[in-house]
Amino acid sequence: MIIEHESLEQSGLTRYIPPKGDFEGFRDVEHYKEKVKEWGLSSAKEAKREFLFKERNYQRVVTIKGYETYGKTEEFNTLVIEFQDGNLSCIHPAYLKEMQQSSFGKESMLEVTVKEPVKLETPDTEVTVTTDSKETQPTPKKAKTTKPKKEKEPKIELPAEKVHFTATVKQFAMTYNPFNEENDEVVILENVQIVQEPPLELGFAWCSHSKTLKKFELVAGDLLEFDGKVAKKKLPKGKDVPEEFIVEVPVPYKVNNPSKIAKQN
Incomplete structure (x- = not known):
């Protein structure tokens, strides 16, 4: 763990993302254990209380104060964490979990590079060389057969309420x-x-x-x-x-x- 005064010195380097307003707290210890296990942050009998918040050149100690819910059916969570200086910030559970790994910072598992596929242009005609003559003649490209499109099933409008x-x-x-x-x-x-x-x-x-x-x-x-x-x-x-x-x-x-x-x- 980091020494507390060293952690507090890094507060000016941290970019906080405060919660938008009221957020969900934990009803009791059992509720806390249930949620941190669901997020994959602690499965021990005594649920972990302190976690590391890491950047490339420093790390700080944080605790989980609660969570926000989002999504059409409110099934996704964003954690609300508290730093030792009292500041609150939001973070995705998977990202906080990744920060607990010793390899964090070397290569983030959440960074995915998407490359555009390279399209190779093909000519409409092919050139064929015969042994009888030096002349070339174009060979027409075979026509593509169009498959009939499947009829789409009507989209079901799901109710947002219970x-x-x-x-x-x-x-x-x-x-x-x-x-x-x-x-x-x-x-x-x-x-x-x-x-x-x-x-x-x-x-x-x-x-x-x-x-x-x-x-x-x-x-x-x-x-x-x-x-x-x-x-x-x-x-x-x-x-x-x-x-x-x-x-x-x-x-x-x-x-x-x-x-x-x-x-x-």
Whole structure:
């Protein structure tokens, strides 16, 4: 760790990005442990409290004061960190996690160089030389066959607010979580329908197998009713998961924060 007075001397070199306004704090110690584990910053029994904020030529000690939420369904987080001089600043969880590595600063994993592909121009005709004559004659280029375009499926307008759903439990699955670098268990739902006039059929969707859902001891075939928000987010594949947790169908939607859950008999 850095000596405190040395860290404070670097405060003038740091570019702060203060939170826009009010941000989410931690309800208690358990809530803090749950969130830092979700972000991949600490999985120990005693959750880590101090972290290093690094630049190329210095580093400082920070603590996490809370987080902001963003995205259409508010499923993404930006951390609010506090420096030893009392200044607050925002930072992405993955970037703070990267700063904890000893190799940080040599080559950032978050910097990706995108190169434009080189286009090679080809002539419309090819020149063929015959053995009988020195003259050349152009060979016309073969005409390209145009494949018929597939008809696009009508785009579904998803509601931004919380709505009421009915769905059937299809199976359980595993999806890779890049924040904690582990597989998380999720529930795959089929026959997902938003209850409205007229009803909106979504087909397949997935949601986290949270503590709330585990209380219902779900099995495949269970009929559910619940409230929640839905987003267009394809199910990420898990890494090295058992066969029974592999999903064979595309799952394009995610249900966030299901509540008022009722299991029908």
